[in-house]
Amino acid sequence: MTRTLYDKVFDGHVVRAVAENQYQLAVDLHLVNEVSSPQAFEELVERRIRVAHPERTFACADHSISTGGNVLRFDDAMCEGQIRLLGSNTEANNVTYFDPMKGLHGIIHVLAPEQGLTQPGMVIACGDSHTSTHGAFGSIAFGIGTSQVRDVLASQTLIVEKLKVRRIVVEGELPLGVFAKDVALFIIHRLGAKGGLGYAYEFSGSTISHFSMEERMTLCNMAVEGGARCGYVNPDRTTLDYLRGRPFAPVGSAWEAAAEQWLSIASDSDATWDDEVVLHAEEMRPMVTWGTSPDQSVPVEVPVPNPASAGEEAGSWEAAMEFMGVESGRPIMGTRIDVAFIGSCTNGRLSDLEAVATFLRSTDGRVAPTVRAMIVPGSRAVREAVVAQGLDKLFEERGFELRDAGCSLCCGMNADKLVGPQVCASSSNRNFRGRQGSPTGRTYLMSPVMVAAAALAGKITDARAAHENDKGRAG
Amino acid sequence: MTGTIEAVRGRGLPLPGDDIDTDQIVESRYLKMTTFRGIETFVFESARRAARDGQGLPHPFDDARLAGASILLVGRNFGCGSSREHAPQALYRFGIRAIVGESFGEIFADNCMAIGLPCLPVAASDGRQLQSLCARVPDTELLADIRTGEITAGTQRICFSLAGGRRQRLLDGSWNALNVLLGAKGLIEMRLSELPPIQLAPQKGPQS
Ligand code: SF4
Numbered sequence: 270m271t272r273t274l275y276d277k278v279f280d281g282h283v284v285r286a287v288a289e290n291q292y293q294l295a296v297d298l299h300l301v302n303e304v305s306s307p308q309a310f311e312e313l314v315e316r317r318i319r320v321a322h323p324e325r326t327f328a329c330a331d332h333s334i335s336t337g338g339n340v341l342r343f344d345d346a347m348c349e350g351q352i353r354l355l356g357s358n359t360e361a362n363n364v365t366y367f368d369p370m371k372g373l374h375g376i377i378h379v380l381a382p383e384q385g386l387t388q389p390g391m392v393i394a395c396g397d398s399h400t401s402t403h404g405a406f407g408s409i410a411f412g413i414g415t416s417q418v419r420d421v422l423a424s425q426t427l428i429v430e431k432l433k434v435r436r437i438v439v440e441g442e443l444p445l446g447v448f449a450k451d452v453a454l455f456i457i458h459r460l461g462a463k464g465g466l467g468y469a470y471e472f473s474g475s476t477i478s479h480f481s482m483e484e485r486m487t488l489c490n491m492a493v494e495g496g497a498r499c500g501y502v503n504p505d506r507t508t509l510d511y512l513r514g515r516p517f518a519p520v521g522s523a524w525e526a527a528a529e530q531w532l533s534i535a536s537d538s539d540a541t542w543d544d545e546v547v548l549h550a551e552e553m554r555p556m557v558t559w560g561t562s563p564d565q566s567v568p569v570e571v572p573v574p575n576p577a578s579a580g581e582e583a584g585s586w587e588a589a590m591e592f593m594g595v596e597s598g599r600p601i602m603g604t605r606i607d608v609a610f611i612g613s614c615t616n617g618r619l620s621d622l623e624a625v626a627t628f629l630r631s632t633d634g635r636v637a638p639t640v641r642a643m644i645v646p647g648s649r650a651v652r653e654a655v656v657a658q659g660l661d662k663l664f665e666e667r668g669f670e671l672r673d674a675g676c677s678l679c680c681g682m683n684a685d686k687l688v689g690p691q692v693c694a695s696s697s698n699r700n701f702r703g704r705q706g707s708p709t710g711r712t713y714l715m716s717p718v719m720v721a722a723a724a725l726a727g728k729i730t731d732a733r734a735a736h737e738n739d740k741g742r743a744g
Numbered sequence: 745m746t747g748t749i750e751a752v753r754g755r756g757l758p759l760p761g762d763d764i765d766t767d768q769i770v771e772s773r774y775l776k777m778t779t780f781r782g783i784e785t786f787v788f789e790s791a792r793r794a795a796r797d798g799q800g801l802p803h804p805f806d807d808a809r810l811a812g813a814s815i816l817l818v819g820r821n822f823g824c825g826s827s828r829e830h831a832p833q834a835l836y837r838f839g840i841r842a843i844v845g846e847s848f849g850e851i852f853a854d855n856c857m858a859i860g861l862p863c864l865p866v867a868a869s870d871g872r873q874l875q876s877l878c879a880r881v882p883d884t885e886l887l888a889d890i891r892t893g894e895i896t897a898g899t900q901r902i903c904f905s906l907a908g909g910r911r912q913r914l915l916d917g918s919w920n921a922l923n924v925l926l927g928a929k930g931l932i933e934m935r936l937s938e939l940p941p942i943q944l945a946p947q948k949g950p951q952s
Contacts, residue, residue, distance in 0.1 A: 307778035414829030414855035
């Protein structure tokens with residue numbers, strides 16, 4: 270047997286080939302949100318088709334939800350319309366809905382793994398590009414558009430191309446203050462924002478096998494920012510430990526059988542990959558983006574690069590630098606910020622917020638008076654855990670606003686938005702122009718701890734230095 | 745939007761720039777619309793407004809000389825980012841019937857395929873040449889022939905590299921996937937019956 274996980278899972282879900290390298294693929298789990306589903310449900314009604322497999326379909330509203338603390342108070346009439354429509358569409362079709370009105374909500378990519386819905390060996394589709402997150406469990410998980418949402422609702426299948434597989438091996442121990450987010454940004458920087466076109470990314474190596482499930486999710490979340498439709502990590506003991514006892518995980522003898530099967534779908538050690546890249550954790554540093562594409566980044570202590578070194582990308586680098594107001598050769602450190610955002614499906618999990626808390630405890634700093642700092646848990650469960658640990662008090666004392674769960678400032682679809690040319694240090698995944706709700710707003714991507722450090726300093730700074738200063742003080 | 749797509753004929757609409765993501769094509773606030781009807785009104789809204797306010801060159805989508813052009817000519821990694829089908833829908837409803845460029849975001853290209861809007865990859869130099877030709881001579885008629893894999897522009901011929909399966913689906917109409925999918929009902933149910941079911945575990949005690 271010499272097959273990758275991708276081959277095994279893909280081949281096990283093919284219904285039939287419809288054209289050269291175009292397959293009708295069965296979908297285990299279909300996740301539905303309020304943004305990409307309304308037109309799909311509408312077409313089903315027009316064509317008098319019912320949802321084929323409601324028991325494999327799960328929905329939640331996340332993009333348009335208010336994070337103000339009362340989900341019943343919608344941010345605007347369009348948000349309300351969209352969320353209510355998801356409620357009625359799921360009800361009419363017997364689809365399980367994690368209803369925000371009942372406090373069950375969260376970002377679907379945080380919520381589904383928490384519930385144990387995301388399992389190894391599955392094909393998972395969702396009308397959202399960051400569905401790649403679920404690959405952390407060893408599933409093939411990818412984003413689709415509304416027409417394909419319609420296809421999956423109607424048939425529990427869709428037509429997809431079989432991808433090539435690039436194995437990305439990360440070996441060694443990460444330096445202190447370097448997180449999974451930095452690994453993701455480093456990989457995208459190295460391979461480019463379109464480097465993954467046509468590929469699924471398999472992440473392996475000792476660094477990744479030591480990662481927690483939450484770290485693996487951060488990494489796979491960003492695979493799509495590197496151009497790969499999906500990314501995955503082979504299932505192992507860590508995967509099993511995470512899943513055991515979750516609401517939708519199998520139990521009893523079904524668990525034993527599932528666990529054995531899950532471990533067996535990992536890529537064979539003698540499998541052949543279409544491409545392979547080896548990276549060393551020791552080389553990695555806290556990363557910060559300086560541009561408008563997630564591959565335009567530097568280690569925090571390195572100055573903004575020279576577009577002349579960018580070859581065919583020189584033009585887009587210059588345009589990005591002009592938009593961001595950064596200058597080649599100048600340090601990225603010291604860039605003043607107006608907003609700090611800690612959250613999103615990349616970095617809105619409990620471990621992310623715990624890392625921020627640990628960082629805050631290592632200093633006695635408060636959020637700079639010029640900065641609005643928001644912490645937005647990825648789900649209600651994350652929020653409740655934060656409160657249970659008393660972290661809400663710590664965050665508040667230090668000047669952070671702990672909000673309700675949702676996509677919040679990641680996407681500009683609810684009331685949380687940048688205004689005018691505001692500058693945001695953000696733990697999310699996209700620094701595109703206008704992404705955070707203001708056409709002239711500017712986004713710098715980094716790890717949650719780096720965002721927290723920027724919030725305290727009022728400017729982009731090296732979070733590791735804050736630690737060291739503190740050690741200095743203590744000693 | 746059904747039927748076979750064998751060729752697309754029309755004038756070229758050059759849109760310079762690389763890495764144009766779907767957030768720029770349709771901004772997220774319009775994702776709150778629950779219908780695609782009228783979405784074309786908002787295509788490239790910020791860039792077009794900036795061009796109007798800046799009194800520079802008109803945005804290609806507002807350039808009178810290019811009005812009615814239906815083959816969009818783009819650069820590298822067009823349509824990267826968010827999976828929103830609002831972007832292809834807005835382009836299609838604006839009147840675009842094919843997109844020619846160096847490379848495309850993968851989900852974007854799939855979404856385009858799903859609505860019968862072919863994305864045709866060409867070599868970078870060919871793409872730039874085509875853009876400058878159509879900017880210079882906006883009346884140039886283009887013919888993108890899906891059968892032969894060639895774009896004819898005046899006396900020029902340019903090859904595009906559409907994957908065989910995508911080409912086939914445009915030519916035989918199976919880009920319009922739903923009927924094709926539903927045609928395999930028996931096979932679908934057989935395959936699904938082999939997959940583990942998704943069930944809420946019986947609770948040992950009360951759960952929050
Ligand atoms: S947090 Fe951001 S990237 Fe993630 S699903 Fe929400 S809007 Fe998309």
